[in-house]
Amino acid sequence: MNNVQFASLDDVxxxxxxxxxxxxxxxxxxxxxxxxxxCAQTIEYSMTGYPQLKPRIVRxxxxxxxxxxFLKQGHMKHDLTAHVPGAAKLEKQGTVKEGIGLxxxxxxxxxxxxxxxxxxxxxxxxxxxxxxxxxxMHVTDHFSEVQFAS
Numbered sequence: 001m002n003n004v005q006f007a008s009l010d011d012v013x014x015x016x017x018x019x020x021x022x023x024x025x026x027x028x029x030x031x032x033x034x035x036x037x038x039c040a041q042t043i044e045y046s047m048t049g050y051p052q053l054k055p056r057i058v059r060x061x062x063x064x065x066x067x068x069x070f071l072k073q074g075h076m077k078h079d080l081t082a083h084v085p086g087a088a089k090l091e092k093q094g095t096v097k098e099g100i101g102l103x104x105x106x107x108x109x110x111x112x113x114x115x116x117x118x119x120x121x122x123x124x125x126x127x128x129x130x131x132x133x134x135x136x137m138h139v140t141d142h143f144s145e146v147q148f149a150s
Contacts, residue, residue: 004143005075006136009107015143016100024096028145029080035142036099037090038083040106042138045084046131047113050121052086059124067123071130076137080145085121103139110135 006012024032045051054063070076083089094102110131119125126134 033099036103040103049118063123
């Protein structure tokens with residue numbers, strides 16, 4: 001899926017439904033299930049709270065600068081092997097279909113969520129629209145290493 005670009009989490013959901021029918025070439029970093037579960041985990045933490053936050057000064061300064069840059073340019077690059085700090089390691093490995101189902105359920109839960117969103121571990125307080133755009137870029141960056149067999 002090199003050069004994949006999603007405009008919203010709705011686009012991500014459409015692609016996930018298409019992905020179910022393709023064979024996946026193993027990724028360089030993580031199995032596809034783990035990528036899908038990691039993306040679901042980060043979205044879920046926006047509703048339940050991240051296990052660890054960077055210091056407030058980081059979230060109010062550097063974090064705000066970085067998220068503004070990402071949102072302005074419409075894409076991001078990050079360490080594709082980095083787990084969420086403080087999160088339990090993803091123990092369960094599953095099938096691609098299970099990972100797709102997990103990520104779809106969490107995106108649906110986020111889209112339906114009406115409560116107060118938790119601050120992002122680095123970027124601090126984000127609106128629901130900012131989170132949607134950030135999560136879309138986060139998934140896009142991870143999906144950039146996913147390839148499908150023709």
